[in-house]
Amino acid sequence: MTTEASAADFLQAAKVVEIQGLKLELVVKGQGAPLLLLHGMDGVEGCARIIDLLARDFTVYAPSHPGFGASELPRAFSTIDDLAYFYLDLLDHFDLQNVTVVGFSLGGWIAAEILVKDASRVSRLVLGAPLGLRTAERRKSQVTDLFTLDPKEVDATLQVTPASKSNLAALPEAVLERIARNAEAVTLFGWSPYLYNPKLHLRLHRIKAPTVLLWGEDDRLAPLDYANSFVAKLKQARLETLPGCGHRIYVDSPDAAAARIVSFRSAQ
Amino acid sequence: MKVWQFSEQAYHPAFDVPGSMRVTLPSRHCDPAVASTLLNRYLDEYMLADELGYNIMVNEHHAAATCMSTSCMTTLAILARQTRNARLLALGIPIANRSNPIRVAEEIAMVDVLSGGRLEVGMVKGAAYEVFMSNRQPARFNERFWEAHELIVEALRNTGDNFSWDSESYQYRAISLWPRPLQQPTPPIWMTSSSAFSSIEHAKYDYTCATFLSGAVARSVFDGYRKAYLEAHGRPAPDKRLAYLGVVAVAADRKTAYERAEHMKGYFTTAARLDAQFRNPPGFNPVKANVKMMQAGPNAVRPRLRNGAPLPSDATIDQYIDAGLMFVGTPEEVFRQLEQFYSDVGGFGNLLMMGQAGTLSHEDTVDNLTLFAKQVMPRLEELSMDAPEVRYEAFA
Numbered sequence: 139m140t141t142e143a144s145a146a147d148f149l150q151a152a153k154v155v156e157i158q159g160l161k162l163e164l165v166v167k168g169q170g171a172p173l174l175l176l177h178g179m180d181g182v183e184g185c186a187r188i189i190d191l192l193a194r195d196f197t198v199y200a201p202s203h204p205g206f207g208a209s210e211l212p213r214a215f216s217t218i219d220d221l222a223y224f225y226l227d228l229l230d231h232f233d234l235q236n237v238t239v240v241g242f243s244l245g246g247w248i249a250a251e252i253l254v255k256d257a258s259r260v261s262r263l264v265l266g267a268p269l270g271l272r273t274a275e276r277r278k279s280q281v282t283d284l285f286t287l288d289p290k291e292v293d294a295t296l297q298v299t300p301a302s303k304s305n306l307a308a309l310p311e312a313v314l315e316r317i318a319r320n321a322e323a324v325t326l327f328g329w330s331p332y333l334y335n336p337k338l339h340l341r342l343h344r345i346k347a348p349t350v351l352l353w354g355e356d357d358r359l360a361p362l363d364y365a366n367s368f369v370a371k372l373k374q375a376r377l378e379t380l381p382g383c384g385h386r387i388y389v390d391s392p393d394a395a396a397a398r399i400v401s402f403r404s405a406q
Numbered sequence: 407m408k409v410w411q412f413s414e415q416a417y418h419p420a421f422d423v424p425g426s427m428r429v430t431l432p433s434r435h436c437d438p439a440v441a442s443t444l445l446n447r448y449l450d451e452y453m454l455a456d457e458l459g460y461n462i463m464v465n466e467h468h469a470a471a472t473c474m475s476t477s478c479m480t481t482l483a484i485l486a487r488q489t490r491n492a493r494l495l496a497l498g499i500p501i502a503n504r505s506n507p508i509r510v511a512e513e514i515a516m517v518d519v520l521s522g523g524r525l526e527v528g529m530v531k532g533a534a535y536e537v538f539m540s541n542r543q544p545a546r547f548n549e550r551f552w553e554a555h556e557l558i559v560e561a562l563r564n565t566g567d568n569f570s571w572d573s574e575s576y577q578y579r580a581i582s583l584w585p586r587p588l589q590q591p592t593p594p595i596w597m598t599s600s601s602a603f604s605s606i607e608h609a610k611y612d613y614t615c616a617t618f619l620s621g622a623v624a625r626s627v628f629d630g631y632r633k634a635y636l637e638a639h640g641r642p643a644p645d646k647r648l649a650y651l652g653v654v655a656v657a658a659d660r661k662t663a664y665e666r667a668e669h670m671k672g673y674f675t676t677a678a679r680l681d682a683q684f685r686n687p688p689g690f691n692p693v694k695a696n697v698k699m700m701q702a703g704p705n706a707v708r709p710r711l712r713n714g715a716p717l718p719s720d721a722t723i724d725q726y727i728d729a730g731l732m733f734v735g736t737p738e739e740v741f742r743q744l745e746q747f748y749s750d751v752g753g754f755g756n757l758l759m760m761g762q763a764g765t766l767s768h769e770d771t772v773d774n775l776t777l778f779a780k781q782v783m784p785r786l787e788e789l790s791m792d793a794p795e796v797r798y799e800a801f802a
Contacts, residue, residue, distance in 0.1 A: 286538070289682050306700045318696040321688035326545035329689075 146313070148186035154208070157231045160224065163202040163209045168193025171403070172234040174225070175200040176245030178386065179284075179328075181207050181320045185242065188388040191396035195403070196238065201228065203248065205323030207316050218270070218327050218335060222251035229259045238403055242266035242388055243359075244324065244333070254341040263349040264399050265375075266387045267357055269333040271342075271367045281360045283332060285325070295358045297386040342371035349375040350402050352395055354383030407755060407786035410495055411455035411775060412463040412651065413762035414673065415448040415481075417441055420471035421672060421765065427679040428470040429538050435471070445474055447768050449484060454772060455761070456489035458779035463495040463758050468539035472676050478528075479513040486521035494521055497596055497616060497758070498528025501558060502551035503540035508581060510554075511561040515587040523588040528596035528616070529555050534691070535684040545689030550575050552607075563591035596649070602630025609634035609643065616649035616758060621709040621717075621730035624650050624751040632752070645755030650747075653732045653760040656740045656778045666774060667723045667734040672764025674726070678719065737781035744782070748789050757786065 152165045165182060167189055173196035177185045182202045189200050203221055205211035215221070225248065229237060237260050241249030246268025253263055273281035282295055293301035306314065349372050353365045362379065369377050378398055383391040420427070420435045452462050464481045467473035475481045478496035485494055494517070504510050518525040531551050537544045553573050560571070561581050568582040587593055596614040599605040600623060608615040609631045617627040628648050635643035653670050657663035686699065699707070708716040709729045717729045726732035730750070733743045748754065761778065762771040 285687060286683060307703055309700075311697060311701070314697045314700050315693060318688070318693040318700070322545055322693060322696075325687065325689035326543070329543050329545070330541050 145183040145186060148183060148189075149207075152182075152202075152208070155231075158224070158227045160204060160212060161210045162204065162228070163207045165189065165198070165200040167198045167200070168196055170196045171236060171238065172196065172232075173198050173238045173240060173399075174229070174234070176225070176239070176241035176248050177203065177206070178243030178245050178388070179320065179324045180386070181316060183207070183316070184386065185388045188392040188396055191392055192240070192399060195400050199228075199232070199234070201225075203245070203323065205326060206320050211319075211323065211326075216326060218248055218251050221248050221327070222255055225252050226256050234259055236261040238262045238264065238399070240264040240266065240399060241268060243385060244269055244328065246270070247333070247335075247338075250338060250342065250345065251335065253345045253347060254338070257345065257347050260347050262403060263345065263347045264352065264402065265349065265368065266352045266395060267354060267360055267365075267385050268351075268368065269328075269360065270338050271334055271364070271371075272336065272339065273332050273334045273360075273364075279332075280364050281333060282358065284359070285329070285332075296384060297389045298354070298356050298382060298384040299386075299390050339367070339371055342368070343373065345372055346374065348402075350398065351375045351377045352387055352398060353377060353379050354385060354387055354390060355379045355381050356383060356390075357385045359385040407757055407783075407789050408493075408646070409460055409757045409759050409778075409783050409786065410463040410493075410649075411452065411460040411761045412465070412758050413448050413451065413760065413771075414465065414467070414473040414677075415445060415475045416673070416676070416764065417444060417471045417474050418672065418676075418765045421676050423471070425679070426681050426684075427472050427676045428467070429535055429684045430681060431469070431471055433469075441474060448762065449481075449488070451762055451768065451771050451775065452485055452492075453488055455775055456485075456492040458775055459491075459783065460759075460761075460775070460779065461493040461495065462489065463497050465497055466500070467533070468536060472673070479510075479517055482517050482525065483513075483520060486517050486524070489521075489524075492524065493526055494524050495526040495596065496528055498530030498532075498598065500532030500536055500540070501529045501554040502547050503532060503536050503542050504554070505540075505542070507554040507557045507576060508561055508578060511558045511583060514558070514562060514593060515583045515585055518587040518589055518593050519585045523593075525587075525589070525593045526596060526614075527593050528598065529558065530598050534686050535680060537687055537690060538684055543689075544687040547690050548692075559592060559595075562587050562593075565590075599627050599631070602626040605631040606634040609647075610638045612639065612647070614647050614649060614756070616651060616756070618651040618758070619653075619709065619731050620650075622712070622750070623709070624730070624754075628752050628754060645753050648754035649756035649758050650751065650754050651758035651760070652730065652747075653726070653763050654740060654774070654778060655732065655734045655766075656737055656774055656782060658736065658777065660735050660739065663735050663739075664723055666766055666770050667726070667732055669766040669770065670732070670760065670763035671723065671726065673760065674721075674731070674764075675719075676764070737777060740778070741782050741785050744786065745789060753789070 152163050154161050155164050189198050192198050202209040239249045239260050246265040247270030380391045387395050423435050464478050466475050466478045482494050568580050571578045597608045598616050605615050605627050615631045617624045632643045655663050655667035711728050730747050733740045761775045
């Protein structure tokens with residue numbers, strides 16, 4: 139899922155639902171046990187391929203986070219906590235039970251923040267290269283700062299798969315608006331502290347659900363070292379690495395990742 | 407027409423260092439002894455400007471070789487004591503980048519008192535890349551700007567009891583300015599604008615609206631301001647509420663003036679040296695503006711020549727003159743250029759004059775300032791305050 143045309147097709151299936159007064163863009167796809175898929179920094183359209191794969195075994199609920207895509211951003215929202223509480227409302231809204239929560243990158247951070255608060259509707263957790271734990275300490279930084287990165291380096295830092303070169307000016311206005319909203323929302327939620335919550339490490343032990351931590355072996359944004367800080371705090375987590383895969387697991391290894399998620403569910 | 411001398415107080419020896427002049431330029435390229443000489447020299451030039459009848463404008467930037475003034479109010483605290491007559495304009499204080507607006511109000515009040523009430527205060531959003539140094543949240547920047555503005559004004563004008571404050575970004579238990587400002591209710595307030603839209607709020611508040619090096623865009627900024635001003639106040643906006651910033655190189659002969667202009671051009675060529683990722687952090691500008699920028703490409707924000715073409719990045723002095731960014735020549739030529747520009751944009755009452763820029767030497771700056779003060783400044787009187795009501799009847 140790299141071309142704009144297929145992203146547009148994918149978004150055709152999105153609908154708008156209102157939850158606690160917030161108009162949310164939501165893709166619901168497939169049949170089977172419920173799976174909440176929380177996208178990364180490039181919006182739900184970036185996860186289109188893996189959503190299609192997971193929809194063979196699950197009923198996938200894939201929202202655009204508030205502020206991303208076509209989802210509203212309430213003025214009062216300013217932290218990942220706000221998104222986590224909102225998603226607890228979403229689980230209540232659809233009265234979902236035994237949910238598999240899957241989050242990639244920024245979405246992995248949101249997933250962790252949901253589960254430390256209330257895991258009563260969740261049976262399994264899959265974190266794909268999550269953020270949210272301390273990304274830097276004094277002068278040493280563990281996670282590459284996307285905000286100061288040469289724009290030409292961004293895609294190569296995030297994925298192994300060569301990115302399709304698109305001429306921004308030629309894209310439809312609606313697509314540009316999504317790009318601009320996604321970037322603004324990442325800034326709002328991740329500017330400083332850079333993509334982490336300094337309190338999360340005190341709370342991760344509350345996650346009791348069986349957890350799989352997926353990590354690309356060639357992740358240049360958050361290298362494998364960073365995964366270890368999650369492993370250290372999540373006692374039930376199993377780390378599974380993906381060869382030839384960068385930070386955008388859903389771009390580089392959607393098939394392998396989907397297979398791991400399906401087998402994780404079947405195994406228990 | 408009031409004329410304000412302005413220099414960015416560049417550390418110009420670093421202009422030879424390859425790459426960006428802002429944000430990423432390592433400070434090891436700064437020799438503090440050289441910085442000391444240069445900063446003192448620029449202050450001397452401001453003192454000369456005071457003697458010559460100019461008013462004074464200072465600005466601030468951070469992590470930049472192009473501007474060593476990292477605090478408007480620090481620079482003005484010195485000039486408050488070392489000048490006698492000049493109005494002292496901070497243009498401006500990037501209030502949404504400051505973590506403590508009450509500290510800003512305190513500095514304003516202190517310098518106003520020190521200067522005997524000569525302070526004028528610009529509250530500015532500042533350049534987008536400054537958030538990389540302040541590290542304040544780029545998203546909702548505009549909202550935070552107005553929130554800080556409201557608090558600073560409330561603090562400056564308070565003559566009642568001390569008060570507490572609680573808003574989204576700022577909370578204080580006890581606000582009490584000692585000293586409080588000499589000019590009541592506040593020193594004159596300025597803001598900057600580069601579009602007709604952004605000048606509307608400034609007009610409503612009756613603040614002076616300045617536009618920097620914007621050439622023909624100044625026309626739409628000033629028109630937008632005048633329209634909004636008339637609607638808000640029921641009278642035409644006076645020229646003194648409008649200001650234009652341009653570079654001035656004057657000399658007894660044309661050749662010398664152009665040589666000076668070449669040195670001052672260094673301001674434009676170095677100010678633009680900034681890596682792409684710092685130019686427009688996501689969230690700093692509204693989504694709609696960012697969409698427009700993506701559609702229009704990088705040329706959209708370049709000033710225009712009179713024929714509508716974008717000013718080239720390696721523009722000649724004549725092209726800078728044509729675009730209304732520089733005024734260069736003999737006193738007569740510079741006056742004519744200013745007169746033409748004044749008429750093109752519908753009039754303004756303040757010329758913010760970069761009388762020093764780039765690598766222009768102290769000797770050339772002294773001559774530039776002196777010649778302009780003696781042979782151009784008096785003639786500018788003819789331009790301003792000419793009861794412009796007639797032109798704006800259409801808005802009534």
